[in-house]
Amino acid sequence: IGIALYVRIPTCHDKPGTTQIAQLTQQTDSQISMVLPTIHEVDLFRCFCPVFLHSQMLWELVLLGEPLVVMAPSPSESSETVLALVSCISPLKYHSDFRPYFTIHDSEFKEYTTRTQAPPSVILGVTNPFFAKTLQHWPHIIRIGDIKLAGEIPKQVKVKKLKNLKTLDSKPGVYTSYKPFLNRDEDIIKQLQKGVQQKRPSEAQSVILRRYFLELTQSFIIPLERYVASLMPLQKSISPWKSPPQLRQFLPEEFMKTLEKAGPQLTSRLKGDWRGLYRHFLKSPNFDGWFRTRRKEMTQKLEALHLEALCEEDLLLWIQKHTEVETVDLVLKLKSKLLQAHQEHLPVKPGTMEKLRTHIDAIILALPEDLQGILLKTGTE
Known part of the structure; x- marks a missing residue:
């Protein structure tokens, strides 16, 4: 009907919190082009509304990858609440499992309901009252009633001890x-309460809450980013004729020492046991996933710098001083590096790949003809 929708479905490689806009190359006058940054973004405030007094505590539980159950009246409410929880630690990616709507027919049903081992790091959304009995041993349970948004705040559910969780007649609450x-943080609570009294739209409340979570996560992650950046070797230590240097090891105690001068207090007014929070986080799947991603990015950066250093060398001069065998070995290594850069999309400067191809061709042409024929066929992309 005259409207073109360009939709880019997020992939597992996308960084949370970043929206990659599709490039619109063709656009005619007869088309109105629209870009949808995401297929479905949950109404954060609507989901957190019954428990927003405890939203900061729930942020901690999600950050630490704690086992969490959401018991809701309907699949849509259980799904939206689970998705809201997972997204509340953005731009950090949630690296554990989460099931927006978990049923008794799921293959992991036995594993998740057994009492013989501790519950895994997963967030479950359930609606079946049967789970109130079978998941009683889980350490953190959120029970929510019907999510409604009128002009008043729904009665805030309290934090209750798990022993109060009866099988079927439990009232809404956070059981932990x-x-x-x-x-x-009393300020955010007052801000949201004021918004409800003034009948501020739920979308506006969600923006406030999302920004609050974002700032909280960034305050938490910046000291980790700063410390991890210090593990990178100096650029001058990169030699084209040696393997790229390794990253220094992440040492938890060394990191903890950096918090005194460069901790979250620089960006957050919140007080509390930040050190305890970091200690728990360093043992969580979220830290493991985050650090693996950062380490891969930094290793690729080192590979890219090494490749650029090789391109700056006078390789034709080098082969004059070395044997044919060493020259053939160099060509094979350069071809392997070129293939790696291509496959892993290494962050090299523009023109580096072309420069490297020119180097390889020049070295091959400097070799005897029989070797040229073999090397031109070997290791091509």
Whole structure:
């Protein structure tokens, strides 16, 4: 009907919190082009509304990858609440499993309901009252009633001890013995309460809450980013004739020492046991996933710098001083590096790949003809 929708479905390689806009190459006058940054973004405030007094505690539980169950009246409410929880630690990616709508027919049903081992790091959304009995041993349970948004705040559910969770007649609430590491931020609560009294739209409340979570996560992650950046070897230590240097090891105690001068207090006014929160986080799947991603990015950066250093060398002069065998070995190594750069999309400067291809061709042409024929066929992309 005259409207073209360009939709880019996010992939597992996307960084949370970044929206990659599709490039619109063709656009005629008869088309109105629209870009949808995401297929479905949950209404954060609507999901957190019954429990927003505890939203900061829930942020901690998600950050630490704690086992969490959401018991809701309908699949849509359970799904939206689970997705809201997973997205609340953005731009950090949630690296554990999450099931927006988990049923008794799921293959992991036995594994998740057994009492013989501790519950895994997963967020489950359920609606079947049967789960109130079978998941009683889980450490953190959120029970929500019908999500409604009128002009008043729904009655805020309290944090209750797990022993109060009866099988079927439990009232809405957050059932946990967890003691938050950070003191509660009263300012955000007042801001959201004021918004409800003034009948501020739910979308506007969601923007406030999302920004609050984003700032909280960034305050938490910046000291880690700063420390990890210090593990990178100096650029001058990169030699074209040696393998790229390794990253220094992540040492938890060394990191903890950096918090005194460059901790979250630089960007967050929140007080509390930040150190305790970091200690728990360093043992969580979210840290493991985050650090693996950062380490891969930094290793690729080192590979790219090494490749650029090789391109700056006078390789034709080098082969004059070395044997044919060493020259053939160099060509094979350069071809392997070129293939790696292509496959892994290494962050090299523009023109580097072309420069390297020119180097390889020049070296091959400097070799005897029989070797040229073999090398031109070997290791091509």
